[in-house]
Amino acid sequence: MTYDFDRPVERVGTDSHKWQRYGEDVIPLWVADMDFVSPDPVVGALHRRVDHRVFGYSKPDKDLTRVIQERMMRLYGWDVSEEEIVFIPGVVPGLSLSFQMCAAPGDAVLVQPPVYFHFINDPVHRGRVLNDPPLVAKGETYEIDFDAFERSITDSTRIFLLCNPHNPVGRVFTAFELTRLAEICLRHRIVICSDEIHCDLIYPGFRHTPIAALGPEVADQTITLMSPSKTFNLAGLGAAFAVIKNPALRERWNREGQGLVPHVNIMGHVAALAAFREGQEWLDQVLAYLRGNRDFLARYVSEKLPNISMSRMEATYLAWLDCSRADIPGNASAFFLKEARVALNDGSEFGKGGAGFVRLNFACPRSLLAEALERMEEALRRV
Numbered sequence: 163m164t165y166d167f168d169r170p171v172e173r174v175g176t177d178s179h180k181w182q183r184y185g186e187d188v189i190p191l192w193v194a195d196m197d198f199v200s201p202d203p204v205v206g207a208l209h210r211r212v213d214h215r216v217f218g219y220s221k222p223d224k225d226l227t228r229v230i231q232e233r234m235m236r237l238y239g240w241d242v243s244e245e246e247i248v249f250i251p252g253v254v255p256g257l258s259l260s261f262q263m264c265a266a267p268g269d270a271v272l273v274q275p276p277v278y279f280h281f282i283n284d285p286v287h288r289g290r291v292l293n294d295p296p297l298v299a300k301g302e303t304y305e306i307d308f309d310a311f312e313r314s315i316t317d318s319t320r321i322f323l324l325c326n327p328h329n330p331v332g333r334v335f336t337a338f339e340l341t342r343l344a345e346i347c348l349r350h351r352i353v354i355c356s357d358e359i360h361c362d363l364i365y366p367g368f369r370h371t372p373i374a375a376l377g378p379e380v381a382d383q384t385i386t387l388m389s390p391s392k393t394f395n396l397a398g399l400g401a402a403f404a405v406i407k408n409p410a411l412r413e414r415w416n417r418e419g420q421g422l423v424p425h426v427n428i429m430g431h432v433a434a435l436a437a438f439r440e441g442q443e444w445l446d447q448v449l450a451y452l453r454g455n456r457d458f459l460a461r462y463v464s465e466k467l468p469n470i471s472m473s474r475m476e477a478t479y480l481a482w483l484d485c486s487r488a489d490i491p492g493n494a495s496a497f498f499l500k501e502a503r504v505a506l507n508d509g510s511e512f513g514k515g516g517a518g519f520v521r522l523n524f525a526c527p528r529s530l531l532a533e534a535l536e537r538m539e540e541a542l543r544r545v
């Protein structure tokens with residue numbers, strides 16, 4: 163079937179975090195979910211489960227495990243066995259469980275800012291120290307300074323939280339880059355927790371490699387986190403999974419999560435299975451639409467938002483805009499909220515290298531994106 167992503171979906175009054183935070187006159191382009199309906203097969207599967215009218219504890223169907231195994235093999239040639247897949251209600255709890263398990267309070271957690279704020283805030287809130295060698299801006303993209311990465315490691319560095327594809331800079335790290343990162347981590351006996359939640363939202367010309375798929379040595383030291391939530395717009399259903407090949411790590415993970423990390427809810431399982439099994443048609447269409455939005459946005463920024471530049475987006479629907487040369491009075495996201503009534507994420511939330519930037523979520527009908535950009539352009543004209 164053909165999905166019409168141009169058609170606006172009313173989200174006001176639907177318990178949407180994105181649409182609830184600001185006034186109704188604000189266009190919310192911040193938190194990472196899409197203003198698009200989910201794939202029809204997912205909606206159908208959820209309806210069938212609701213019609214059953216019993217919502218007891220759930221356990222994932224063997225089919226879900228099998229579908230994930232097949233997916234990993236088909237997309238990445240990655241052989242994952244049934245027991246290596248652990249279901250979790252979100253990727254963020256998976257990140258927290260990983261660093262809490264591997265790094266004691268006072269130990270260090272390695273991250274690459276500017277990066278998704280949970281990577282930075284959660285370890286610090288729980289008494290861990292950050293090693294945060296920043297990604298390096300190079301032209302319209304970002305690179306890894308491998309020497310700085312290795313130099314930041316100390317005797318107390320225990321875990322590297324990798325974000326690949328990277329939110330917010332939009333990079334898909336190459337197998338070469340991942341190999342170098344993995345070599346450094348192996349040399350220093352640092353566990354890798356790889357958040358790959360955006361791995362299906364990749365634009366043509368780029369290819370995702372799960373770092374654990376590089377080889378058995380890397381896999382043995384890696385916890386991989388994936389989810390259908392960004393891919394199929396199911397974030398509110400709380401379904402994700404970890405792939406942990408090392409049995410000792412997996413056993414610890416299960417033990418430490420016991421009593422803290424809830425099971426995935428029954429709707430999440432049903433939606434994940436339907437999405438992975440029957441969501442490809444929707445995904446192909448949404449990717450084409452997002453690509454159109456990305457290109458429209460990039461053109462608009464370069465032609466009409468003076469002195470603002472956008473990073474090259476290899477993946478995700480989260481654009482990273484450098485506003486530091488735009489003569490905006492004060493904080494750019496506060497400015498656009500007040501003067502344009504457009505809500506964006508403040509770049510400084512993403513740690514080192516984020517000040518002066520905003521993150522813009524363009525997973526919405528193009529007409530809404532255009533309206534937000536016109537408002538931003540107009541606000542800049544008034545400066």
Ligand SMILES: Cc1ncc(COP(=O)(O)O)c(C=O)c1O
Nearest residue numbers: 194252253254278329357359402
């Ligand atoms: C890199 C990254 N990890 C995790 C999440 C959230 O994951 P979850 O909702 O499964 O906890 C997001 C959401 O934006 C994200 O961008």
